[in-house]
Amino acid sequence: MLKTTKSIFGILILVSLSMIHAPAQAQRVDTQEWPKGRVVLTSGDTLSGPLAYHRTEDIVRVTLKDGSIQAFAPVNVASFTVSDGRFSQTFKPYMWNRGNDYSDYKAPAFFEQLNEGNYSLVKRETIVRRNMNTGPMYAGYGRYYDPYGYGNYSRYVEQVQELFYLHTPDNNIIALRKPKRDLEDIFAKKNKEMKAFISANKLDYDNARDLVLIVSHFNKISQ
Template sequence: MQRPLFFRLILLLVVLFSAQFPVSAQRVDIQEWPKGRIVLTSGDTLMGPVTYHRSEDIIRVTLPDGSIQAYAPVNVSSFTVTDERSRVWQTFKPYLWNRGNDYSDYKVPAFFELLSEGKYTLVKREILTTRSQNYGPMYAGYGRYYDPYGYGYGNSRQQTVIQDLFYIYNPKGEIIALRNPKRDLDDLFGNKDREMKDFVKRNNLEYDNARDLARIVGHFNSLP
């Protein structure tokens, strides 16, 4: 085989493989919005497209002059973004958090998405996890999306998905993980438990749905 032809075949194989497994599928931990507003702890406000790097907990904003600035949670009071298609605005705020280490008092600022604000504030973070899925369409849910690419094994494939993790920010300034939202919120409701169960049942709400969970916590905050 002539060397030029050999290299052409190698290049063709690389192109075909790249088409099947796009680079974007490898970085589902990055989310981009074409429109955003960042309020810094200094009081300055920045406008422009925003990119959120979940793994690094860093946001980047593209300014009108084309320059890009990166900020950690310690430098940000809040940021609000939208994709303009759904016209859903999402707000993120930094809270002091022990990174899920229940045995540590060491806390650092981390970004959380704000779902319902009040005496008890419902927030969430998203993590990457791998699951075995049967072949079939995957649909985006509120506040989460799925990587549609994976490796097939028989009738299933390994897919990288973004999983919602919910938390309560309580009046003591603590971030409390809702590892089992129904059970953990029942404990929080205390003597309002029966009233809250009636509200959930009457409105056909689910504890694993972000919108429903926001309604549940919002209603609890409204009770005298």
């Protein structure tokens, strides 16, 4: 009876681990959902209802009052706004080369609008997979050491990574891979004033909220 109980317990552990690493989990991480949303189409029509945004597909889906679901690509959308009851977010499509700096081909893609102005700070999110296999470890450190490799399987965690961009007056999207260096290149003659503002307010280029303040101030002094 004891052996049977151990066998059942072992099976349950294996099933739980397989569920954790199932592909369906990646789909949930890759999708953002809100209870309230409003989509403004390029045709001028407006649709409201619970909304889901699929990052990888770059598709927005809205559930209408009759229960039907309509999906739209960036080319069909002027903007969409979502709310969780506390915070609102606005997304707009911009022409983008998908990060290929050596290509002239651009297509519309959704970006979250973080501020409005001559220069706009915008954001996309991507899913990154971090490998949790850091080599054999003993049970005392949280992982059982199997010298024969029978328990060898892939462990990973999927995380959302924020990527920031600047939408310029000439309708270009500039990737802020190194925000301090990239923005200082854009500040040009206003660089001294911007450095004084950033220092006085103790702002950090690697902080999203601070980046909004930095870009907003640059808009103000460059008018």
